[in-house]
Amino acid sequence: MTNNCKKWMGVACGVAMALLGVASLAAAPAGSYHLLKKVPLGAAPGGGEYFDYLTADSDARRIYVSHGTEVVVVDADSGAKVGTIGGLQRCHGIVLVHDLGKGFITDGDGEKVVVFDIATLKVTGEIKTEKDADSIIYDPASKHIFAFNGDPHSATVIDPGSGTIVKRLDMGGGPEFAVADGKGMVYNNIEDKNEVAAIDSKTLTIKARWPVAPAGGPTAITMDREHRRLFSAGREPAMLVMMGADTGKVLQSEKISGGVDAAVFEPETALLYVSTRDGMIHIFHEDTPEKLSEVETVKTEFGAKTMALDTKTHNLYVSTADFAATTDAKGNARKRPTPGTFHLLIYGK
Numbered sequence: 001m002t003n004n005c006k007k008w009m010g011v012a013c014g015v016a017m018a019l020l021g022v023a024s025l026a027a028a029p030a031g032s033y034h035l036l037k038k039v040p041l042g043a044a045p046g047g048g049e050y051f052d053y054l055t056a057d058s059d060a061r062r063i064y065v066s067h068g069t070e071v072v073v074v075d076a077d078s079g080a081k082v083g084t085i086g087g088l089q090r091c092h093g094i095v096l097v098h099d100l101g102k103g104f105i106t107d108g109d110g111e112k113v114v115v116f117d118i119a120t121l122k123v124t125g126e127i128k129t130e131k132d133a134d135s136i137i138y139d140p141a142s143k144h145i146f147a148f149n150g151d152p153h154s155a156t157v158i159d160p161g162s163g164t165i166v167k168r169l170d171m172g173g174g175p176e177f178a179v180a181d182g183k184g185m186v187y188n189n190i191e192d193k194n195e196v197a198a199i200d201s202k203t204l205t206i207k208a209r210w211p212v213a214p215a216g217g218p219t220a221i222t223m224d225r226e227h228r229r230l231f232s233a234g235r236e237p238a239m240l241v242m243m244g245a246d247t248g249k250v251l252q253s254e255k256i257s258g259g260v261d262a263a264v265f266e267p268e269t270a271l272l273y274v275s276t277r278d279g280m281i282h283i284f285h286e287d288t289p290e291k292l293s294e295v296e297t298v299k300t301e302f303g304a305k306t307m308a309l310d311t312k313t314h315n316l317y318v319s320t321a322d323f324a325a326t327t328d329a330k331g332n333a334r335k336r337p338t339p340g341t342f343h344l345l346i347y348g349k
Contacts, residue, residue: 032349033283033298033316039079039344041319044068045086049321049337053135053262054308055094056317060118063308063317064094064103067342071105073121074344076310076317083121088114093136095145097160104160106133106147113147113156115163127163129156139180142201146186148175155188157204167204171197176219177262179230181245187230189218196221196232196248210248215239220263220274227289233260233274240274240282242292252292256282261305266314275300275307275318281347300345303337315348 044050044067052066061076070086071094089109096103096118105114106129113133115125132150139146144166145158155169173193180186186199190209194216198208212218215234222231228245233256240263242252259277265286266273272284272292281298303320310317322341326334 033281033296033347034349035345036315036348037079037346039074039346041065041067041072041074041081041342041344043340043342044070047339049339049342050090051306051319051321051342052092053094053306054317054319055096056308056310057096058311061312063310063344064096065317065319065344066091066094066105066306067319076313076315079344079346085114085116085121085123087123092134093147095136095138097138097145100160102160104136104138104145104147104158106136108132108134108150113145113158125163127156127158127165129165130154130168135175135177137178137180137186139186139201140182141180141184144201146178146188146199146201148178148188150174150176155199169199169204169206172206172209173197177221179221179223181223181225181228185245187221187223187245189221189232189234191217191219191234194218194234196230196243198248208248210243212241212243212250214250214253215241220260222263222265222272224265224267224270224286224289226267227286229286229289231263231265231272231274233263235260238276240284240292251290254282254284254292254294256280259305262307264307264309266309266311268311269314271295273307273309273316275305275316277303277305279304281307281316281318298347300347302335304345313348315346318345318347319343320345 046069050068055064065072073082092106113127130149130152147156157166173190176189178188217236218234220233230243233240257276257278257280270286274282279302283296284292304318308317321337323335
């Protein structure tokens with residue numbers, strides 16, 4: 001064999017190995033999520049049956065579960081109840097600021113954010129917001145908390161250290177969930193305007209508004225921070241879109257089931273999880289920053305629309321109740337949760 005032949009064979013081998021490496025990076029892990037455990041959590045004080053967001057503290061092995069007038073805290077591994085944070089009227093979101101040892105809960109009917117001690121789960125204070133205080137996030141760049149108020153179309157920006165309000169921000173529409181990039185931008189779904197609002201978290205101004213079409217009524221949002229990709233999921237129509245976080249350009253859209261309310265992106269696996277009221281968790285793999293592929297659809301239960309991810313075990317947590325068929329005053333068929341049947345579902349591989 002001539003030296004030239006050897007040279008070209010070496011080049012070909014190198015190209016082949018490089019392509020193999022790209023292929024292996026793009027390969028999605030095999031799907032096999034299934035129900036590991038069902039944890040009954042009973043009735044919340046005051047009766048009725050209302051539930052919303054979940055928050056995972058993977059390091060402390062705790063899952064925080066919104067449930068009407070209380071937040072139930074369970075052990076992430078066993079599902080055993082660790083404690084409760086009560087005295088709420090209608091709780092929604094939970095966010096933890098570990099540097100301060102504090103947690104914060106939005107109480108929509110109470111028009112406030114309730115502050116608690118992470119170690120003891122004791123309520124230590126409250127911050128007046130506006131009615132329908134709903135989703136809540138912590139932005140590490142500005143070190144501010146953003147509580148989004150649905151009906152007033154606003155955000156209450158809070159200094160978590162002092163517990164004081166920094167600013168009321170007019171969102172220009174009904175805000176839903178938000179995500180922070182950690183570098184000074186917060187992205188919030190504006191459900192009734194079919195758009196994402198890009199907020200500069202240091203100047204506290206809205207820098208851009210981007211349409212989410214072909215999705216509509218966006219609720220859930222998450223982010224691939226490394227590749228600057230937003231994943232916004234809407235209900236009308238029920239679709240997921242991947243957007244550029246700097247341009248707002250929609251790069252891909254995918255159909256999902258109805259009633260989406262949560263989305264989580266996991267950088268370690270490049271997996272995107274999207275949960276819906278119809279009882280599905282859609283799992284997508286980010287093959288490249290321009291391409292998603294759906295690798296698995298996990299059947300859960302009706303109503304299990306909110307979700308948390310344990311980054312230690314990769315387990316997924318959703319909450320729901322038993323639902324019964326009823327009719328409203330106009331004779332329309334409805335499904336209503338049965339009081340006292342609230343439970344947590346844990347899915348894993």
